[in-house]
Amino acid sequence: MPADAKFPDMDAPIVRKKLSDQVFERLWAMIQSGELTPGDAMPSERALMERFGVGRPAVREALQSMANKGLISISHGERSKVNKLTPGIAFDQVDDIAKLLLSSEPSNIENLKQFRKILEAGSVQITARSCSAEEIAELRGLVEAQRSKLGQDRAFIEADIAFHVAIARMTGNPLLQAVTQAMLSWLSEYYKPVLHWSGRENTTLHEHGKIVDLLERHDVAGAVTMMGDHLERSDPLYEPN
Structure with a gap:
């Protein structure tokens, strides 16, 4: 040309x-x-x-x-x-359309949750292979920051997002980080904690801690399994409006 x-x-x-x-x-x-x-x-x-x-x-x-x-x-x-x-700028451009897609068709919430499991399984697998001591310390700090938000639904879910996005960032792949950030932001609009079991926040913190322990040991299979179980358990917290 x-x-x-x-x-x-x-x-x-x-x-x-x-x-x-x-x-x-x-x-x-x-x-x-x-x-x-x-x-x-x-x-x-x-x-x-x-x-x-x-x-x-x-x-x-x-x-x-x-x-x-x-x-x-x-x-x-x-x-x-x-x-x-950056990938973040690109995903910002589809933000409103993605939110409309989710609100107009409730089944897309389930599709998004399924996509999340696939994406985060891949992210934790990559991170488990190469995460550094400094990154492990950062993740433990994020768990404690989330613990300080106990009883504050919105702040707690924002801290939750920060933890999962950090794992995606630690893969070194900016696309994984941007997609994870966007996906969790869209999904958080459907967070319904009051509809479910008590003690859910402590369960989340416990599972986050276990994920960090497995990452620290570079236990790839264990980290993938734990992340899958964690997301499966949290699935009911997100429901269509």
């Missing part, structure tokens, strides 16, 4: 289509081509107006669209800056 077929001539006058959409496409092409890289300041509004031959409203609308997609950060009184693209 010729280079000019992949990237448009960004100095050509913009015609037809919505002006702000065309400005967005040009700015996106500047990022794709490497003309703008993470950490770079965006050109001033006036410079973009002159370069593309459009008015300030089109430029501002395009910049806001880029900010909404996580491509740039806009700070009051400063030039916008190009963000480093």
Whole structure:
């Protein structure tokens, strides 16, 4: 493919289509081509107006669209800056659609719980093989932080999420971390602890502690089995609204 077929001539006058959409496409092409890289300041509004031959409203609308997609950060009184693209930014873009999908079809909650078991079994397997003493200490600290939230349903589930996301992060795979973070955030909307057994929080803490013990021993099979049992036990805590 010729280079000019992949990237448009960004100095050509913009015609037809919505002006702000065309400005967005040009700015996106500047990022794709490497003309703008993470950490770079965006050109001033006036410079973009002159370069593309459009008015300030089109430029501002395009910049806001880029900010909404996580491509740039806009700070009051400063030039916008190009963000480093991450898996987290990508999943943020599907957040509302995923939540709508779950709320519109209750069976998708069960599908998500099944997906969680598959994903977290893989994460704990990878982490068990290589986790360091520092990472084990971090996980034990997260268990104790969760213990301090006993009796605080929302804070307790947030601490729970932090523990599971940490295990995903320790795989060294940022996609696993981002998917786990997004998945648990969506699932937490359906957390119904008051409907189930008493002592559930202490059971969770005990099981988290056992998972850490198995990770510390690099017991891959044991950690996978314990994580599976843990998630199977917690399944009823998440139900459709």
